[in-house]
Amino acid sequence: MAAVRVEEVLAAAEEQEAEKRRSVVVEKELELEFDLGNLLALDRNPPPAAGLRGAGPQREAQLLALARDNTQLLVAQLWELPAERAGGAGGPLVARLPEPTFRLPREKPPPRPKPPTRWEQFARLKGIRRRKRTSLVWDEQAKEWRRRWGYRRAGGDPARAWLAEVPAGADPEEDQFARLRREKRERVARNELNRLRNLARAHRAGAAVPAAPLHPTGHQSKEELSHVARVARVSTASLGRFQPRLPKEPAEPPSRSGGRKRRFEPLLGNLAAERSRQLELLKDMGSKKPVLDITRAVNKQLRQEEAEAAAAKGKKQSQRGKRGRRQQRAGRSSRKSGARRQQQQRPAGSGGGKRKKA
Incomplete structure (x- = not known):
């Protein structure tokens, strides 16, 4: 067995x-700047250039x-x-961070x-x-506290009560319970339509983006100039198909949307964004609640109301036309019957009829 020296x-x-000691003590020429509110440490010491080449x-x-x-300095x-x-006494040890400096x-705009x-506009x-x-x-x-509105509200639902009061001047033969249920359905449908209209209005207001100024300012960038040229080209009736092109302009005229209609993501790119898109797609497929297109639903409801109003108006006009034609036919039949009675009242020897040849 080899002898072990005391010096070793x-x-x-x-x-x-x-x-x-080195694991907890770090020496720096310049002190670091700390922002403990953001858990941030700024190191202004120059790194060793030889080791970073x-x-x-290495x-x-x-x-x-x-x-x-x-990191050791920040933790210290x-x-x-x-x-x-x-x-309490058995909980974890936490530190209260100061306000960030x-x-x-922001990653995204506010x-x-x-x-x-x-209703808010009307109230204002x-x-x-x-x-x-x-x-x-x-x-x-x-004899208990209940909610003011909604399920199991105070006073109960009038449409589900066992007794319904007949209003003054109403038809005594009318079913008041059916009337209350019908009014409730109408209120629910009206509130839903107003909600969809508010969402569509908010969607249109959020999608509207102020257009860039098209007047020359003297210091426009390349993107602004290309935008102005594209707007001027598609302003014609042919969408710029027969307009003379600039020296370095592409052969195919740009569309109104600026070529953003058919947009393809790169095959090799941000995997996190692709994963989030796939998760959103799976979430929509697994959800039992259908995806509602607010603008399309509101437009469909408005078209249906306009069609019903037009059909009711056309029905009234057709009824008026039938009444007029019925009166005309009644007048013609009365004139024919009067002429027939006059012929029957004439004497036999009158010269009104045709003479036969001898």
Whole structure:
């Protein structure tokens, strides 16, 4: 068995201790800037240029070591924050982060405000203010607190009551329960139609994008100039098919949509976006609720109402025409019967008839 020197054991122990100390202690020439609200650390120290040249395992090791040291400094700053136990004494130890100092840019633009509905416009015009009311009211019949509207509301549904009051001036033979059910169906259909109209109006308002200025400003970019040229080309009756082309313009004239109608995604691209699209497609296929096209539904309802109004108007005109033709036929038949009676009243020797030859 080989003898182990004391100097080697001490050197190994010192190296082990230095490695442990290096895992928690990081020395930097310039102090890092921290934004603990965003969990952000800014390192302004220049990286070693010799280790980052080229691509290889040495470069990857240098970048990994740099990221590890900066993360260690950020974690050390987090441990200096005041901490508390979440959910009692046995809960995890959490730290309250301060307010962020850096304003990070948004990935997407802020959402546009929703356009007001017809009722909101009317309320704003008339000065009607919304008063907050409690959702529960006392029901005298059930002797308990119930909802103001909806299922099991206070007072119950009048269409399902066992007794219905006949209004003054109403037909006593009319079924009041059927009338209440019919009025409820009409209210539900009217509210649904108004909801679809509001959604269609909001969809049209959200899809409307202000057009770019077409007047020359002196510092227009290439995209603006191409947009202006495309708009000027498709403004003709032939959509620019017979217009003379510019020197470097493509042979096929652009469409009104700017060539965005037939758009194909690249075969090799963003896999996360493709995965999200496929998941949305599977979600729509597995959902029992049908996908509703708001604009198409509203347009269909409007066309149906216009067709019904036109059919009712045509039916009234046809009834008026039939009444007039019936009166004309009645007048003709009365004239014919009068002429027939006059012929019967004439004497036999009158010269009104034809003479026979001898």
